[in-house]
């Protein structure tokens with residue numbers, strides 16, 4: 358099936374980030390066949406279904422390089438990251454059931470596509486349910502199970518679960534669903550587990566993701582256990598590779614950054630989570646300057662508290678400016694790149710997604726421009742503000758159309774591929790029993 362999209366502005370995020378005024382995208386079988394000025398593309402579009410997006414800007418779908426499905430939104434507040442894990446998060450993992458995990462993924466992916474995210478890197482549990490959610494909703498998905506391979510963390514998914522997930526799901530849905538190897542944290546995995554994780558990623562030719570250098574106290578704890586800093590521990594263990602994606606990387610010194618660059622490892626920068634959990638300000642501009650692939654992630658519903666990647670771009674921009682006391686730090690193009698082509702590079706998928714270029718998958722969104730937040734709008738010239746508006750003014754709810762592989766997932770701001778009310782109803786049903794079991798577990802742990 359051929360489709361022609363025309364819009365007032367097309368932002369391709371191809372090298373040089375050209376903005377095409379009165380632009381068009383021609384799609385055939387889920388792939389971009391042509392992109393450029395409407396006058397050039399339209400003559401090639403004979404027989405294509407035409408979607409005229411007046412008062413819209415078309416751009417690549419956003420890539421959320423690190424998130425977690427979940428049901429704890431707004432109920433895990435006011436603690437710094439390590440206390441927060443002990444108090445709220447790990448007890449939840451002890452009692453989580455597969456049906457609840459699946460309900461959380463349907464909710465997460467629905468929210469994601471409604472706010473313009475087309476690719477979700479989700480670290481979660483019992484991820485067969487997550488894969489079913491992505492099949493239904495139609496988003497692109499990188500599944501990263503939360504694996505614990507250590508006696509103290511045996512209530513997480515296991516490496517056996519991870520291997521089964523790789524066998525069942527990696528490359529399904531015409532390649533739209535990928536599975537990776539996930540390690541919650543080095544501390545949640547013993548030496549044998551670390552070796553097997555590296556071996557699994559190697560054997561399946563797939564990525565490996567873990568959280569690292571998120572909290573300051575982690576640096577000392579890693580020093581005590583491994584005799585070196587967190588990133589350097591990963592290198593010694595053979596876990597730093599071009600297909601390694603590291604969430605957070607807040608507490609890095611100059612040598613850590615050189616180690617990451619030397620190994621070609623990628624980073625997910627999660628500024629809103631880092632601010633909310635008082636983790637610190639990651640050195641995003643230094644990572645970019647070192648040539649490291651940096652994507653942008655919202656982190657979970659419990660540490661953000663939404664999956665709005667437009668908000669995340671703004672957060673990245675503001676945090677860089679504030680932490681460096683430099684109003685030029687991390688400009689709007691840097692933020693847009695991290696959320697699109699930079700994120701694609703960070704997850705090793707930039708050959709197919711992240712920019713609107715001929716031959717790439719048709720993962721794109723249309724943002725309304727007839728809104729107060731987008732007014733005034735200049736796509737070129739002396740007052741050009743289109744990139745600034747996208748990063749600092751627009752919100753996810755301004756997204757009207759979301760497409761993955763040329764399939765419309767959201768039209769006029771309405772989810773087309775699944776019943777949003779049913780998804781919300783299921784999440785509402787699932788949350789209270791989960792909370793009750795967690796409370797019962799914690800009561801059983803209480804002294805006396």
Ligand SMILES: [Zn+2]
Pocket residue numbers: 423424425568604656657
């Ligand atoms: Zn995380």
